[in-house]
Amino acid sequence: GAGVSQTPSNKVTEKGKYVELRCDPISGxxxxxxxxxxxxxxxxxxxxxxxxxxxxxxxxxxxxxxxVRPEGSVSTLKIQRTERGDSAVYLCASSPTGLSQETQYFGPGTRLLVL
Amino acid sequence: AQTVTQSQPEMSVQEAETVTLSCTYDTSESNYYLFWYKQPPSRQMILVIRQEAYKQQNATENRFSVNFQKAAKSFSLKISDSQLGDTAMYFCAFMTDSWGKFQFGAGTQVVVTP
Structure with a gap:
């Protein structure tokens, strides 16, 4: 099946703006x-x-x-009043149940740049 | 709190040679898990190998093997017969036995040259 996906791949915003980053985990x-x-x-x-x-x-x-993760699948990371120090790659990962012995599968990340 | 230390910012190795990456950690937990992840320029974190602390036998995955020294809190990764595709950032990571929250090291950049 499909892996973990994240959108957007890259996001450029201005200081003070609001951004949303999306993560689609592996189904289930x-x-x-x-x-x-x-x-x-x-x-x-x-x-x-x-x-x-x-x-x-x-x-x-x-x-x-x-x-948030309102329906237990897709998650959105929300950042208000962005600052230059928020610039980073934001990674999402999922695993079947959360137990330590499970493999976590990572998405490709969203690179956020705050100007 | 757990900490993970990778003391080598960058390692260079020729194709077909062997390179060893070091990792030390600090924890008061008795059982835990240790991992090596690879991150190529695509940013995708890829699991290379994992080790359960209660297992004395060192984990191996094809050309990748670890030297796990629990008393010394050391977890090194050996890459044998290095290939150009092994060029990536390698992260050592720690996880407690409760649930899957990682503590990562700062990473070691591995460059494989022809």
Missing amino acids: HTALYWYRQSLGQGPEFLIYFQGTGAADDSGLPNDRFFA
């Missing part, structure tokens, strides 16, 4: 993760969904960041 996967990868760094955890609910949002940097 209940666990979904968002990570942020700054230039030259490894991915950093943002939020984990189990079904429709955010099971762990401890990685969200501040209240400008918010994510």
Whole structure:
């Protein structure tokens, strides 16, 4: 089947604007993760969904960041009042149930550039 | 809190040769999982190999093998018979035994030259 997809592939916005990043997980996967990868760094955890609910949002940097998964499949990461420091690649991953022993499948990421 | 350290920012290796990437981690957990992921310029993170901490035997996947030293909290990756397609960023990652939240290292850029 299809892998994890993310749209858009690249997003350029101006400081202060609002952006939405979309993640389509593998069909049937209940666990979904968002990570942020700054230039030259490894991915950093943002939020984990189990079904429709955010099971762990401890990685969200501040209240400008918010994510939803209303029907337990597609997820949207929302960033309000973007800042230049938000520029990064945002990665999404999914796994069948969220157990540690499962393989997580990553999408290709959305590269966000805030001017 | 867990930390993952990759001390080699970049490694260069010739085709058909062997290269070893180092990774150390710090945790108070007794059971956990360790991974190596590959990220080519396409940005897609691809699982290379994984190791369960309770298993003493080192994991192998074709040309990729690990040297897992639990007491030393070390998890190195050996790439044998390097190929041009192995050129990528390699990330070491840690996961607890509860649920699948990764802690990644900063990465090592591997460049395979003809």
